[in-house]
Amino acid sequence: MRNLAAVVLTLGLLAASAVRADEPPPRGWMLNGNGYQAGLDRQTKHGGVASAFLRSGGEGGEFGTLMQMVDATAYRGTRLRLAGYSRAAEVTGWAGFWLRVDGPAGVLAFDNMQSRPIRGTSPWKRDEIVLDVPPEAKALAFGVLLAGRGQVWVDDLRLETVGQDVAVTAPGQSR
Amino acid sequence: MQRRSLSLGLLAASVAVLSPGVLGAQEAPKGWIQAGANPGDYEMAVDPHGGRNGGACAYIKAKTPEARTFGTLMQTVDAAAYKGKRLRLTAWAKSAGVRSWAGLWMRIDGAADPRNGLPAMLGFDNMQNRPIKGTTDWKRYEVVLDVPAEAVSVNFGILLEGAGQAWLDGVAFDVVGPEVAVTQPKPSPLPKQPVNLDFEEH
Numbered sequence: 112m113r114n115l116a117a118v119v120l121t122l123g124l125l126a127a128s129a130v131r132a133d134e135p136p137p138r139g140w141m142l143n144g145n146g147y148q149a150g151l152d153r154q155t156k157h158g159g160v161a162s163a164f165l166r167s168g169g170e171g172g173e174f175g176t177l178m179q180m181v182d183a184t185a186y187r188g189t190r191l192r193l194a195g196y197s198r199a200a201e202v203t204g205w206a207g208f209w210l211r212v213d214g215p216a217g218v219l220a221f222d223n224m225q226s227r228p229i230r231g232t233s234p235w236k237r238d239e240i241v242l243d244v245p246p247e248a249k250a251l252a253f254g255v256l257l258a259g260r261g262q263v264w265v266d267d268l269r270l271e272t273v274g275q276d277v278a279v280t281a282p283g284q285s286r
Numbered sequence: 287m288q289r290r291s292l293s294l295g296l297l298a299a300s301v302a303v304l305s306p307g308v309l310g311a312q313e314a315p316k317g318w319i320q321a322g323a324n325p326g327d328y329e330m331a332v333d334p335h336g337g338r339n340g341g342a343c344a345y346i347k348a349k350t351p352e353a354r355t356f357g358t359l360m361q362t363v364d365a366a367a368y369k370g371k372r373l374r375l376t377a378w379a380k381s382a383g384v385r386s387w388a389g390l391w392m393r394i395d396g397a398a399d400p401r402n403g404l405p406a407m408l409g410f411d412n413m414q415n416r417p418i419k420g421t422t423d424w425k426r427y428e429v430v431l432d433v434p435a436e437a438v439s440v441n442f443g444i445l446l447e448g449a450g451q452a453w454l455d456g457v458a459f460d461v462v463g464p465e466v467a468v469t470q471p472k473p474s475p476l477p478k479q480p481v482n483l484d485f486e487e488h
Binding site for chain 1 (some may be wrong): 323355404416475476477478479481482483484485486487
């Protein structure tokens with residue numbers, strides 16, 4: 112019975128993939144990773160009228176991410192928090208929000224929630240990443256990643272400066 | 287010598303593409319890959335007599351005027367022979383009824399980033415700043431990129447976004463000197479602030 116439910120659900124996912132494989136990523140966002148799809152979902156959402164989804168396609172892939180990259184100038188010298196809500200369905204690998212601070216010669220700070228991953232099927236839940244942005248930071252990259260198969264939805268993200276009372280979730284790599 | 291043999295290999299591949307195929311209308315030319323965000327919306331195959339000199343050429347054609355995003359007919363080759371060199375991709379192209387744009391493109395990829403599995407993009411030009419639009423006769427186009435020492439692969443092809451058709455012929459690579467300018471456009475500045483974090487903008 113349980114197996115049948117799994118089969119039905121899988122078929123449903125495949126059918127959905129076939130129908131919506133063409134949807135472009137949400138405005139302002141980039142999709143990276145072969146075998147992954149992203150778009151807006153107007154039924155499953157945390158707030159407002161839509162969320163974004165990221166899912167493996169029919170054949171899946173190793174890794175996909177829906178991301179943005181912004182100039183770090185306005186955030187230099189601050190402690191920065193990426194917070195958002197995510198929901199997961201049948202994630203076989205893991206998923207997580209990620210935030211990376213890039214400097215002139217590489218990565219200055221990075222956290223992708225690999226130590227506290229989103230797995231399997233889970234309801235809407237808030238997660239956050241907190242990193243310091245050093246003065247030499249050039250760019251910020253952030254988004255949601257999905258390793259393996261399955262689907263994640265994300266919604267109501269915020270990228271905001273926080274005080275020193277909020278602990279960083281990963282140590283900086285430059286010093 | 288290794289470089290020469292790879293270049294000859296590339297030439298051979300080009301020749302194979304240009305020889306009249308026993309391929310079905312929907313099949314990619316031998317050695318080429320049908321790719322893009324919506325490859326299924328585009329037909330990419332050999333035109334046995336549509337070439338610049340009456341022989342075979344490749345084409346990419348939107349199956350309907352509503353074809354989504356883009357399709358591309360492409361190849362990926364080892365970058366080893368071109369490391370530290372300035373590489374020029376030249377090809378002849380023509381177009382018919384290209385409503386959005388088409389272009390020759392080349393991308394130099396590095397090793398996969400261990401954090402996200404994505405290859406580092408070391409160079410890229412897709413002619414978006416000098417697109418092929420509308421209906422045009424055969425014309426020679428160039429894309430010139432530097433291939434850094436850490437390069438892993440060279441990817442190239444022709445892309446078409448939206449309605450219309452483009453033909454490709456006489457694809458060739460050569461290593462050029464510093465007197466030939468790279469065609470890669472300057473990177474556009476990053477946005478100052480993130481956007482659409484609540485996914486309400488469509």
